[in-house]
Amino acid sequence: MSFDNLMAEAAEIQQSAIHYQVQRGVAEAGRAAGYAIKGLTEQAEKDFADIPGLFEPFSMMPDPAAYGPLIHDMGTAMRFLSTGQDNKDPVDGLPFPANPVMDRLPGTETYIENWTGRAAEDFKRNFIDPFPALLSNQFLLGSVLKGGLAAHAEVWRRARNDIDKIATDTLAALDHMNDCGSNDWSMFFTVVGAVVSIAAVPVTDGASLYGLAFVGAAASVASSASGGGGGAERRFSGETAGAVISQMRQAISMLADDITGQERKIATAMTDSYATVRGSHSAFVSNRPLLAGANAGNVTTDAFLGYST
Amino acid sequence: MGILADRLDRMQVRVVSPDGHISALLHNRSEVVIAFQPGSYARYSEHAVSDQLSAVARLLWAGRTREYFAALSEAFGTPIAGESPAIGERDRRYRAARDELIAEGVSSDGLVYVGAQGMRVFVVKIADGTLRTLGEGEFAASVREASYAMITDQFAKIRMLKDSCFAGEA
Numbered sequence: 001m002s003f004d005n006l007m008a009e010a011a012e013i014q015q016s017a018i019h020y021q022v023q024r025g026v027a028e029a030g031r032a033a034g035y036a037i038k039g040l041t042e043q044a045e046k047d048f049a050d051i052p053g054l055f056e057p058f059s060m061m062p063d064p065a066a067y068g069p070l071i072h073d074m075g076t077a078m079r080f081l082s083t084g085q086d087n088k089d090p091v092d093g094l095p096f097p098a099n100p101v102m103d104r105l106p107g108t109e110t111y112i113e114n115w116t117g118r119a120a121e122d123f124k125r126n127f128i129d130p131f132p133a134l135l136s137n138q139f140l141l142g143s144v145l146k147g148g149l150a151a152h153a154e155v156w157r158r159a160r161n162d163i164d165k166i167a168t169d170t171l172a173a174l175d176h177m178n179d180c181g182s183n184d185w186s187m188f189f190t191v192v193g194a195v196v197s198i199a200a201v202p203v204t205d206g207a208s209l210y211g212l213a214f215v216g217a218a219a220s221v222a223s224s225a226s227g228g229g230g231g232a233e234r235r236f237s238g239e240t241a242g243a244v245i246s247q248m249r250q251a252i253s254m255l256a257d258d259i260t261g262q263e264r265k266i267a268t269a270m271t272d273s274y275a276t277v278r279g280s281h282s283a284f285v286s287n288r289p290l291l292a293g294a295n296a297g298n299v300t301t302d303a304f305l306g307y308s309t
Numbered sequence: 310m311g312i313l314a315d316r317l318d319r320m321q322v323r324v325v326s327p328d329g330h331i332s333a334l335l336h337n338r339s340e341v342v343i344a345f346q347p348g349s350y351a352r353y354s355e356h357a358v359s360d361q362l363s364a365v366a367r368l369l370w371a372g373r374t375r376e377y378f379a380a381l382s383e384a385f386g387t388p389i390a391g392e393s394p395a396i397g398e399r400d401r402r403y404r405a406a407r408d409e410l411i412a413e414g415v416s417s418d419g420l421v422y423v424g425a426q427g428m429r430v431f432v433v434k435i436a437d438g439t440l441r442t443l444g445e446g447e448f449a450a451s452v453r454e455a456s457y458a459m460i461t462d463q464f465a466k467i468r469m470l471k472d473s474c475f476a477g478e479a
């Protein structure tokens with residue numbers, strides 16, 4: 001069985017549950033079975049009519065592979081923004097070599113040594129000096145987004161496995177319930193550990209410290225991560241078709257809650273990081289250039305370009 | 310039907326009696342076919358064949374149990390070597406009652422009886438004079454009938470016991 005066959009499995013579960021419930025009803029009806037079978041079948045079809053509908057939303061879950069290009073693009077952006085030695089993605093620990101192009105801006109200081117005026121001072125203070133910090137903070141922001149995308153992909157990858165496991169276990173439980181053993185089974189819900197929260201990484205605009213909230217996919221986070229990675233083992237039992245299907249409904253409901261919980265972890269990290277960016281704009285974006293307010297009449301004054309030799 | 314039902318339908322368990330003269334096959338879930346080594350049938354007494362068939366029944370069910378757990382492991386995708394600990398009081402009650410459950414089957418000619426307690430203790434009884442009355446093939450057919458009746462009885466009683474012990478579960 002596999003996720004690709006989920007709706008076929010759902011139909012199989014429905015048919016199997018109807019079969020076993022009717023079989024049991026016929027056995028109980030004894031000699032009256034011939035008269036009872038139509039009513040028993042109608043009742044069973046009604047009792048289990050909801051089964052395909054329970055699986056349908058899960059069959060439409062996003063394809064985790066579709067996140068690949070987005071994650072790749074974010075990695076490309078991070079490579080562009082990467083500076084400094086031993087730069088690493090704080091989520092998965094992957095090394096990012098420095099982009100030498102970005103080293104050129106601090107080097108411009110020598111070009112403006114003879115440039116005076118307020119614009120020159122502001123250019124150094126507002127652009128040259130904070131440039132490495134801004135770049136580093138933007139790199140971290142790229143990591144926040146890349147980690148969020150990877151975490152979301154992991155949620156769907158694990159949710160697909162879990163819903164498929166619910167389906168196959170339900171089929172097995174239906175086949176097992178009339179045998180001598182107690183009909184109980186355990187399921188490991190892997191989606192519970194899909195998203196790992198990572199300790200906030202401090203960023204600064206030079207004056208204050210702010211925290212960026214990270215999440216990552218459990219499969220790839222660095223070892224310093226916490227708050228996820230495992231799963232939850234849950235036990236189910238049922239000795240009739242109705243009881244087994246009832247357990248299946250509970251399992252599906254749990255899985256839906258688990259997915260919501262994992263998505264909430266991602267959403268919280270994104271919301272918190274967004275608030276950080278909004279609240280500390282200057283830590284991520286250079287100030288508005290002073291010259292943007294100049295005009296032809298005043299651009300060469302001391303308030304702007306001043307003069308140069 | 311799922312993987313488990315398919316595999317149970319196809320399951321075949323073969324054993325040989327302790328004295329090596331009777332081979333037995335359990336298939337189609339509840340059908341038992343026995344065959345005697347050439348010349349051995351005529352040498353058996355009712356008492357001796359009863360002992361051998363009782364042992365055969367025990368071996369068949371032990372083999373069936375092993376195969377069953379292998380099938381369960383495949384169906385649930387995880388190794389299962391035995392029953393997990395009981396969940397709650399009614400599960401414990403069920404298991405205790407199951408171990409005492411008596412299942413019985415008699416052949417249509419009334420000459421062969423197969424009984425089991427908790428599918429652990431097996432008793433096969435052969436009416437006096439049966440081996441001189443029935444040919445080898447007829448006797449094997451009677452054993453098949455009695456075994457089938459006993460296994461059917463076992464599962465019918467298991468169903469009733471489960472209905473009783475787990476009534477009202479959701």
